[in-house]
Amino acid sequence: MTAELILFLIVALTAIGAAVAMLMSRNTVYSALFLILNFLAVAVFYLILGAPFIALAQITVYAGAIMILFLFVIMMLGAERLKELDPVKWQRPAAIAITLALAAEGTYIVFSKLNPSYVVESFSGNLADPVSIGTLLFDKYALPFEVTSLILLAAVIGAVVLSKAEKKESEQ
């Protein structure tokens, strides 16, 4: 067993454990913290794969910026404690049924379409160097990059419009 494999196993178990704990926890603050732990474990995967830029971006954006907003909203609304019983009775059986269907579908596709001739095109770019990532983003993947920025802009404008409309109604 190489050192890298041991490291991979530790990080993988942490990621899975954190994901399961996030689902099981009845306290939403704990759930949010387990999700952060999961994101950190995923960042370590990126580091193992030799992509430090993506690893650090993953921590900054997901574990840092997005999750702090989740925590902030949970704390501001005082929604730490989930009720012991589900408010919607059929939610749990429905969730189990849908999850099983999805798992069965995935398994079927993997085993039916699995043939050695179908190979996912491996990525040839250099992910270790920020300069080459930047060049790739603005050169080869310029269109997806710009589309993503437009989607984000639309989301920002949407948030502004929603908060404005609420203000007007409260004034009336």
Added chain:
Amino acid sequence: MNASLVLQWVIKSIIIILVLTGGFAYVTLYERKVLARMQVRIGPNRAGPAGLLQPIADAFKLIFKETFTPAKADKWIYPLAPLLTVIPALIITAVIPWGPPVTIGGKTFTLSLADINTGALYLLTVTSISVYGVTLAGWSSNNKYSMLGGLRATAQMISYELALGMSYLGPILLAGSLSITSIVNSQQHLWNVVLQPIGAIIYMIASIAEVNRSPFDMPEAEQELTAGYLTEYASMKFAMFYMAEYIKMIAVSMIGASLFLGGFWGPGVASIPWLGPIYLFIKVALLLFGFIWIRATLPRIRYDRLMSFGWKVLFPLSVLNVMITAGVILLVGG
């Protein structure tokens, strides 16, 4: 990965942690002395010669205080929060170089722990993680003042983080690299503060807000919130928050010195490399003096003004600064 390299990393890490914790102890004394002089007092002068043993006396006092946990505080997160505040403060300076490579006994050593090619992003990453300690401290104390202080601190830190990140971009664009060592080396002849005056000012303001220092110490506004997220903490847990605040001050001064004031470069460093850490120390001490001076001079600003200043003035200004810098570099050919 050989054993001597690992040993080198371990020794450098120990040096960083000792310098930062020792620095914390003496920055508290430095601050009290400077504040006292600015307010026409003498300051602590009883413990040891000229009060030099005061930090040790303070440490002993805090260690022997009772460790108290509020009745309904969260039993896991309440003790975890001080740790989550101290650890980012201790690790953030890992990418800052202290001097040019030096030769000891025929072997050349670099005077930095990790010269990674994503150094500036690492700084932002650790900054974004450091918010959690304060947020969770406020929540887990089960006290409404702590809670409000924690929420305020969180909102303030995530707002000013944007302007802080934008102010890094000027030096990054000028050096053409995310590595802090390259950014420092690009300033060997001309400091970035000359080329990036607006960026440097934005960095100073945003970093004061980021470490919750006066005049942006809203989370601890004692008239409104007693002591904010610190209210329910005592003894060594309180000391850890206190330590984090001062270590963060040292860290942002080191980052500011490296990004805008030429880092370890100064007259004579090219021929005598050991002058590098001394120049860095002097620059950090001057920036810390600036922090203390601002604290002694300015009153705390109102919370809504703080937020609207961050979002409506500092952030657009920092974006504009980046756009102008990028345009000029494109035209001149950097």
